[in-house]
Amino acid sequence: MSELESAIGKSPPRLEAGEKAGGKALFTGDMVMPGMLHAALLTSPYAHARILSYDTAAALALPGVKAVVTGEDITGGPFGPVVKDEQALALGKVRYIGEPVAAVAAVDEATARLAARLIEIEYEELPAATTVAAAIADGAPLLHEEFADYVKVYQAPENAGNIMARAEAVIGRGVDGFEEADVVVEGTYEVPAQYHAYMEPVAALAAFAPDGRVTVWSSTQSIFRTQANLHEGLGIPMGKIRCIAPRVGGGFGGKAEASGQLVVVMLSRKAGAPVRLVLSRDEDMTTMRARHPGTLRIKTGAKSDGTLVAREMELWFDAGAFADDSPAVMNLALFYARGPYAIPHVRALGHAVYTNKLRLGAFRGFGNPQASYASESQINEIADKLGIDPIDLRIKNAIQAGEQWLGGQRIATSALVEALEAVRDASDWSRPRQARPGCKRGLGISAVAHTSAFLSTGAIARLQGDGSVILNVAAVDIGQGSDTALSQMCAAVLGLDIEQVTFAPPDTDSAPYDYATAASRVTHTVGRAVHEATAAVRDQLLEHGAAMLECPVEDLELRPGGRIGVNTQPPRNAEVTFAEIALRSIWAVGGPITGSGSFMPNDPMDPNHTQMSGFLSLEAVSVLTFGAQVVDAEVDETTGAIRVIEAWCAHDVGRAINPGAVESQIHGGFVQGMGYALCEEMVWEDGRLVNPSFMDYKFPGSMEAPDKIHTVILETPEPSHPFGVKGVGEPPLVGAAPAINSAVSAATGLHLKQIPLTPERVLRALVSKS
C-alpha cells in the first residue's frame, strides 16, 4: 500500500499557492460583477437602546443610492447556532455599540458610506450592562427580555437574568475530594478578549439570478452555516440559496457563523442588483466577534508525592450581546477543566453571560485556551509548592489510553507522555540559560489536550472521463491547507498523483453538507468522508476491471498512476487504466462512477463517570489528541517586557498527511497563542471598544515572533480514521500562553494570573514582589 499512498506524508506546494503568490487569488472583496453596488453599514452608537423610528429619506435622496434596509426589511426569524437570538439587523433594540442597524447600497463605497450617515434613527437609551459583574448584579438591565421563548439546543437556566448558560460537571466526589489532598493551591485567573485579526476583513457579495435564486460569495468558514443563517434569518428556502467560498483570508473561528451575508442579500433583493460589502478594519473589530474574556477560579489538590487528587474550576465567560457559540465554548472550556490528567475528583462549573458588547464566539481553541491557561499555570504552581519538576509532575499524572475523559469518553490513544519527553529532550530542559544583563530567563512547560472530531460531513468523489477524479466537499480552506491535504488523501486511496485530483471550490449546489472549518476537524473528520467516497470509486473501478480483465476482483490490484493489474502467479501483463474504465462506464456499461461518504462522530458520554447538567450534547466531540510545549523566555527587569527566545512544540497528529502544513499550523498557532499571552487585548470603556485598529491592537510581528519554533510531529495513529489522522489546527495555540506563563514563573518566581502579560503588569508584579 505504501507505493499507492505516495501522495501522503509529503509536502507538495499548496494547490493554490501559486495564484496567491502571483496576486491572482480571488478573495470576496476582489470580486466584481456587472452593475454591482457597494454596501455600507450604519451601526449603533449606544450599548443598549430601544429603536423608536427610522428616517431613511435623506439617504435615499442622495444621488447614487439604490437601496436602504433596516430591521423593518427582515423577512425571516431569529437565528443562531445554539440560541436563536439574533436578527439580520437590529430589531426593536440595539444591544452593543457597533451593532449593524441599517445598510445602504450605492454605486460606489464612498456614496454608500455617506448615505449611511444620513439615515436618522431615533433611540431611547436604556441602562447598559457592559461587564459580567454589571450583568449579573441585582436589578441589572435585561438584554433579552424574550430569552425564555428563544429556541435553544441545550437546557438553559430559567429566570437567571442575563445568564444564558450554566453548566456543571462532577467526577468522583467533586469538591469533597480535596479532603484527600496534602497540598491545595487556589487562584483566580483573568483572560482577555482576543481579536481574530484574520488579515482579510469580513466581506460578502450577493447576486440574484433571473430564476429568483441568490448566490452568495463570502469570506466564510462554512458555506452551509452561511446558508442556514440566510434561510433562518431571511426566510428564504434553502433551495434558493447558493453559497460559495472563494479564497478566504483567514478565519480562526471568527467567520464560522454569519457575518455580513444577510445584509448583502437584503440589499441585493431590494436594489435588484448584485451588492458587495467589505468591512473596514474598525468595523470588523467593532461588529463581529472575538474570544471570550473571562474569569476562572481554579483550585487543585495533590498528595505530597505529586498525585493530583482534586480539581475545581468555576468560570464566568462574558458572551456579549448575542449567544453565537458561547454556551458551546463555555462547555468546551469545562471539558478541559481537568486538564490531561486522571484527577479522580472534579467539579467544573461554567457560566456564559449576556453583556452589552459585541458577541464573543468561536476562536481557535474554543474555550480551551482560557481553561488551559488557568489549569496549566496552576499545575506549575503546585509543582513549585511540592518541589517537583513540572514535567515530572505532568508525566506522573498524565492520562493514558483507555482512561475516561471528563464526560466519560474513553481515550483511544495518548501520546502525552511521549510529547512531554520529546520537548524535554529537544529543549535540553535542565540546561541553565544565560540571561542578558538586566534580565531574568527561564524555561516553561505546558501540556495540551484537544479534540479533532466534530459534527457531520460528507464527500463526493467522481471519476472523470480521462481517469482523473474530482472531489466535492464543502470544507473551506481558510489558509490551513485542507484543500491540499484532502486531495492528498483522495489521491492516496486510488494510487494517483495529487495532480490527478481536482479539488472543486466549496459550493452548496454541488457539495454535501459539512459543518465548518472549525474544531481542528477538517483533516480528520472530512478526511474520513473523503476516504469513504474515494474508496467507493475504487470499488467500482475494480468491478469494471474484473469484467474487462476477465478475472475475479480478488485477483486485481491498484497500481500507481491510475491503473489496475492482475496480481496472480504467474504474472499477467494485462492492465486497464482508469481512463479506459471511465470511458467504459460512460459509454457502455454501468454509467458514471461516483462515490459518496458521510460521517457523524458519535462517542457517547458516560453518566456513571461524570454527572453533567446544562451541557449541549458533547457526543459529536471526540478523538482527543495531546501535545506539549516548552518556551524559553526572558523578562526585562527594568521594563517588564517579555521576549520569547525559542519554543519547542510536540504535537500528536496521528499521521501527518502533509508534514509541511502540520509544521505551519504549529508555527502560526504558537505565535497566535503568544499574542494571547503577551499583548493582545480588546479594551472597552462603557461598552465602547477603544482599540479597534491594528495601530492600537497589537499582535506579534516578525520581530516579536521567535525565529526558532522547533516542531516535533508525533504520529500515534487514530484507530477510528482510515489514515490514522488527528487534528492539529488548535492545539499549538492552546499551549502557548501557559508555557509562556510558566517560563515567566521560572525566570522570576512570579505565578502571574492575568494575560496578556503586558510589560506594565509584569513590572507591577516585579515591583510588588521586591
Add this chain to the structure above:
Amino acid sequence: MSNKLDITLQVNGEAQTLRVPPSRTLLDALRGELALAGTKNACNQGVCGACTVLIDGLPMNACLLLAVNVTGRDIISVEGLGEGGELSVMQQAFVDAGAIQCGYCMSGMIVTATALLADNPAPTREEIRAALSGNLCRCSGYVRVVDAVQLAAERLGQ
C-alpha cells in the same frame, strides 16, 4: 464625487490613464480603476503592509499614498513582479518554502522581500525579520516566510 482629475500612472511597466478624485488612494486606484486586486487592504492605516507596492523600487503602503501624487513614478504591484506570466524568483520561493497559508498578506510580504533583496542580496535571518517587520501575518508565525526569503536569496545568488 466631482473634481476628478485625469492622471497617468506608470504601473507594472505600462502607462495607465485614469480619472480619479484627488482623494483617491493609490490602493483604491489599483484595486478599482486598474483592476489589480492583488494588492490588499487589511488595516487601511499603514500598519499591516498588506498593500505594499514598490514606488521607484522602495516598498511603500499604497493605502497611505494618493494616486495623484505618484504620477511619473515607477509603480510595481505584486502582479508586476514576474515576467511573461511566470512567477518571480521571490514569488516561487514563497510557494516552494510553504510560506503561504491564507495568502492575504502575501502580496505585501513578497513585494517587501523583493525590495530587500534588491538592496541586500544576502541578508541574515535577523535582517529579513527586520525588513518584514511592517508586514503583519496572522497565519504563518513568520518562520517559513523568513525561510522563503532566504531561499530566494540563495537562488538569486547562484
